[in-house]
Amino acid sequence: MTLSIIIPCYNAEKLIQKCVESILVQKGFDFELILVNDGATDKTLEVLENLAQTDERIKVINQENKGLSGARNSGIEQAQGKYIMFVDADDWLESNAFNIVSKNFNNEDLFCFSYNRVFDNKITPRDLKIEGSFDANFIQRRMVGLIGKELSDPSQADSLVTVWGKIYKSDFIKKNNIQFVETKIYGNEDALFNIQYLEFASNSKVLNLPLYNYRKNNYLSYTNHYKPYLFQQWKMLYQKISEIITNKEDEFKVAFGNRIALSLIGLGINETYSNLPFSAKIKKIAIVLHDDLYIKAYQNLEMKYFPMHWKLFFYLAKSKNALGVLSLSYIMNFLIKK
Template sequence: MRPKISVVIPVYNVEKYINRCIDSILKQTFQDFEILLINDGSIDNSGQICDEYAKIDKRIKVLHKKNARVSAARNDGIKMAQGEFVSFIDSDDWVDPGMYKGMIEKAIEHDLDVIMCDFKKTSIYDTEKRTHSIRGGFYSKEHIKNELYHCLIMFENIEFPPTISNCVLLYNLEFLKKYNLYYDENIHYCEDSIFGSKVMYHARNFFYLKGKHYYNYFYNPDSTTNTYTEKKWHSFLKINDELEKFFMRTQDFDFSRQIKINMLYLTLNALGQIRHLDKGKNQKEKLICEIITHPRVAGIFDEFNLPKVPWKQKMAILFIKYKMVRLYSLLILNNAR
């Protein structure tokens, strides 16, 4: 019999965390699910742990594959999924016992394409509840157009949209397949952003369980997510390409400013991470120069009014706009840890 929910978990070298993740799903008050563990070429004991779980619960299926990164692993999960809805969980995170019960009840009640809850951000030091600056409740297609299109890709204050965290969403599987909504496997960083934006553009309805902090996001400051690499910068440029390719051809809303603000966010993100590299000051300044003088970064400022942000951030943006590499380097490198 078809399960209600397919839970897709990409797994890569997480032997310290994977038990906590899987156990949190098995302890759900709602039990009509399957778990799809996509072992993405792990070289620790993660694959063996997945196999052990599959032996004790027939709802758990394991796919072992060569490493192809998280976007490809999630796509494998979508293709394998038998559920009516699909959920993505990162293998070092975990969920509260009532998450799927709370979400599936609303999904069925409103015949939803997408539903979202809130999350808790947990580090080794503390736990912080996070919510989004949009209203809770039901959104029709008209509500989505009127209330969410203006922040579908990026908020005006250079913040990501609510759907940036794909793991706090439950998706109707047929909806994803109808619009061919898969992850771009050439994008290895911020893949949630472009996927979430496309999903919400196509969705005929949406529900936000505001204040329901069901998902637990484990923040690791040493993660590759928080480290600058040249590959990451090229991935950021690819995101910009794909956003332009998709959203600049839409007729029902002008997304051009959001695309520029997104590129500005990615630029600031990359520059901010350079400060923490284990390199000399001159090497860091060279990397900063390469980014600030990149044609794609210069293109942000064509007919572009600066966003309404705090004055320190606005000053940093002006240094980027006018290619003041030395001043920008002084600004961020003097604040390096």
């Protein structure tokens, strides 16, 4: 098996070395490592070129800035492997990751494994709550949204949608022209990419073991900053997902509505990063709570599976209590970082 590992790099001069070294020591798969310098303004390109001199498996692509999606697409175009894997430049793999994956991988259309969330003062393994072999349709529904007892842990809503921690079949991506959206109108390009990919997959496997380290404390990364247009971006994302699942079974529709409702958690936490006055943040949350799409989602949201604190959060949402929702968002963000 040949694996193409694609790493987008933007102003990653201080972190990319650790990332690359964590991959070069891997045993279990033959691989090529594609490093995409996405118009970095620091010494990232110099670091990448120096790394390429040390190992013939490394290929460097230098391009003007196209963003995370554009960098990943450039890597896909150059990928020669039968399979493709994505890694972010500020993250790294456990030293035995490929060895463990190779012993569990059976040429599935999609292979997923778990990860650690690395904060300033702690590392928290992500328990995906599922493991084993699954029909691709089930994993696609799970990525669209949670249903039933899955709602007992709303933090799982996007736990599986990342494109890192996955192994994809290269020909599925290329033959079906599956690409990352090179604009920021959708807000969660990973989820969209995976949901589209799974339209063409038959089987999948999930290994609930943290083999990837996701750095949550890097403020120079593509994703770790306040997103002023996140609400509008996610509404565009929902429109695209809605188009994909139009002819799917009813549980997809339920899962989709639940995704919309649970997204208030992310919207609330996003506002805690804003430099706007507190009153302006409340107004932004109020706009979400009075949006017809969200009102419908809350009306159909099953509350019985939630722990008490989440019941309170979504009761405040249904009551359109923007102050309460924002206040709890601050508390949640504090507890996450603690």
